[in-house]
Amino acid sequence: MADRGRQYLILADEDLISLVEASDAEAFATLYDRHGRAAFSLAYRMMGERQASEDLAQDAFLKVWRNAGSYRAERGSVRTWILSIVHNRGIDQLRSHASRRRTQDKIEATAPRSQPSEAFAETWCNSQREHVREALNTLPSDQLKILELAYFSGYTHVEISELLSLPLGTVKGRMRLGLKKIRNFFESRGAAVPR
Amino acid sequence: MSEMNNERFEDLKDAYVLDALPEEERRSFEEYLAGHPERQAELDELAAVAGLLAFAPHEQEAPPELRRKVMEVVEAEAAPRRGRRESVFARFLGYIGTRSLAFGAAALLLIGLLSWNLLLQGLVENLQGEVRNAQGQVNDLQAQVRDEQDQQTQTIALGGTWADQGADAEVASINEDRIILVADGLPSVPEGQTCQIWVIKGDVPEPSGLFHPGGDETAAPITTPVKKGDTIAVTVEPAGGSEQPTSDPVLSAEL
Numbered sequence: 001m002a003d004r005g006r007q008y009l010i011l012a013d014e015d016l017i018s019l020v021e022a023s024d025a026e027a028f029a030t031l032y033d034r035h036g037r038a039a040f041s042l043a044y045r046m047m048g049e050r051q052a053s054e055d056l057a058q059d060a061f062l063k064v065w066r067n068a069g070s071y072r073a074e075r076g077s078v079r080t081w082i083l084s085i086v087h088n089r090g091i092d093q094l095r096s097h098a099s100r101r102r103t104q105d106k107i108e109a110t111a112p113r114s115q116p117s118e119a120f121a122e123t124w125c126n127s128q129r130e131h132v133r134e135a136l137n138t139l140p141s142d143q144l145k146i147l148e149l150a151y152f153s154g155y156t157h158v159e160i161s162e163l164l165s166l167p168l169g170t171v172k173g174r175m176r177l178g179l180k181k182i183r184n185f186f187e188s189r190g191a192a193v194p195r
Numbered sequence: 196m197s198e199m200n201n202e203r204f205e206d207l208k209d210a211y212v213l214d215a216l217p218e219e220e221r222r223s224f225e226e227y228l229a230g231h232p233e234r235q236a237e238l239d240e241l242a243a244v245a246g247l248l249a250f251a252p253h254e255q256e257a258p259p260e261l262r263r264k265v266m267e268v269v270e271a272e273a274a275p276r277r278g279r280r281e282s283v284f285a286r287f288l289g290y291i292g293t294r295s296l297a298f299g300a301a302a303l304l305l306i307g308l309l310s311w312n313l314l315l316q317g318l319v320e321n322l323q324g325e326v327r328n329a330q331g332q333v334n335d336l337q338a339q340v341r342d343e344q345d346q347q348t349q350t351i352a353l354g355g356t357w358a359d360q361g362a363d364a365e366v367a368s369i370n371e372d373r374i375i376l377v378a379d380g381l382p383s384v385p386e387g388q389t390c391q392i393w394v395i396k397g398d399v400p401e402p403s404g405l406f407h408p409g410g411d412e413t414a415a416p417i418t419t420p421v422k423k424g425d426t427i428a429v430t431v432e433p434a435g436g437s438e439q440p441t442s443d444p445v446l447s448a449e450l
Contacts, residue, residue: 009367009375009414025273029266033414036257038250045252054261061265065272076243083249091214132250150215151248157210158217175209183244195243 013078021068028065035079036061039086046090046152056093060086076195087151094154131194135185143178146171199227208238212245256389256407256434350377353427353446357381364446366417366427374417376427378446381408384431391436393444394419395426403427405436425450 008016008030019027039060043053063085071081136144149155149163157175161168186193204227210216211224228234350365353376358364364378376392384390389407392415393400406415417427428444 009377023273025266025269028269028273029262030414032262032265036262037254040257040261041252041255042249044255050258053255054258054264057257057261058265062268065265065269075239076246080243080246080249084246087246087249088214129250132247135247136251147213147245147248150210150213151245152252155215156217157215160215172206172210175213175215179209179212179241179244182247193240193243194247 014073017068017071017078020065021071031064031078031082032061035082038079039082042083042086043090046087046094046154052093056086056090060089063089080195091154131186131191135182138185139178139181143174143181146174147178150175199223204228204231204234208241209245212238212242254435256405259383259407351427351448351450353378353429353448355429355444355446357429357445362446364429366448366450374421376404376406376413376415376417376429378408378413381413383408387434388431389434389436390415390429390445391432391440392417393428393430393440394421395428400428400440402436402438405432421450423450 008026011019011027011030013031013034016027016031020031036057040053040057043056043060044050047053047056060082064082071078075081076084139147146160146164149160150157155163157168157171160166161171164171183193204224207216207220207224211221216224228238350367352358353364353366360382362378362380362382364376364381367375367377381390384407389405391402392404392406394403394417395401401419403417403419404415406413421427426447426449428440428447430440430442430444432441
């Protein structure tokens with residue numbers, strides 16, 4: 001087994017991204033192995049089917065490979081950066097296929113939900129996920145639903161207001177309160193928001 | 196649309212970090228931001244909160260063919276540049292080698308100086324001392340690298356049915372607090388299944404990470420702290436993992 005490959009495993013993400021910037025494919029493979037699952041999970045949550053999720057994740061990782069130099073450590077972790085690329089590309093794709101998803105999302109958006117945590121009731125495999133899950137579980141379902149429609153389904157606030165038949169001001173207010181509650185969750189525990 | 200000002204910025208910033216502004220409003224918001232860079236930090240903080248939503252989705256195993264497809268492109272694009280750019284490790288080793296050569300040259304220069312002019316002896320002695328010190332530092336550095344490598348390569352081979360079939364799997368202890376399972380030649384597992392790592396303390400197995408065999412080499416962190424006498428085992432489980440093992444271990448080793 002290659003010792004060299006093993007040496008990459010002990011490097012921090014920030015070191016790996018510097019190597020990726022210098023076209024080191026092995027460093028990139030290590031980053032993929034660390035974050036591929038989270039990236040694919042987000043892609044799947046946004047696209048809702050396997051092939052489109054694979055295409056999105058592939059597109060995003062190739063952007064990571066080709067644009068590693070644009071990573072800025074002061075703006076957040078490498079993991080957050082990779083996920084933001086998946087998210088941005090996903091939003092672009094969702095908006096270009098907006099009409100196709102509208103009907104399905106309307107059904108989902110209006111369906112009653114027993115618990116705000118329903119969408120997140122799965123096994124979490126690390127403490128960061130656990131904390132995020134706990135934070136999201138503190139949100140009332142109407143706030144969580146609006147955050148989900150915006151973040152995962154790519155709807156604008158105007159579209160959400162139409163979709164849910166709510167005044168635009170209410171949609172904005174729930175977005176604001178939802179984000180504030182997530183931040184308060186971490187601050188009340190004396191922890192910084194993970195970046 | 197209303198003109199962008201501080202009040203409107205406040206009104207729209209949450210939708211902005213959620214990517215929920217219509218195109219025209221987003222452009223207007225960003226133009227305002229460009230003219231008020233002092234608001235960027237505040238916006239970055241808010242974006243970090245919104246970015247946490249990315250961690251929310253149910254974990255899905257990425258298909259192995261996705262890795263293969265991505266790496267095919269990456270390898271193809273990296274190849275032409277390989278000759279021009281070395282890895283950090285290669286650069287580091289090169290640095291050590293260059294330093295050795297440099298000190299060798301310095302030593303030769305000292306000999307020349309000694310035979311050329313004894314009047315310079317005092318200076319030469321000083322230089323020799325510096326070279327010895329520097330060479331000592333290089334030796335220390337090399338020893339440190341060797342120690343580091345020894346530490347990194349502390350491994351225990353895993354046995355079991357997959358090892359009998361030719362898989363090469365090891366548990367690698369890295370810097371005491373990081374334990375990683377590294378494997379080559381693992382058989383693939385059927386769709387809807389995954390490999391789960393267990394740390395068995397006494398008779399109690401603790402779930403300690405999931406991985407999907409893929410590519411030439413598989414590496415997965417072991418998430419439970421281990422100590423001597425624990426057993427590391429790998430079983431094949433339904434996707435998403437199990438709370439208790441539901442099949443016999445395919446790989447295992449006692450630490």
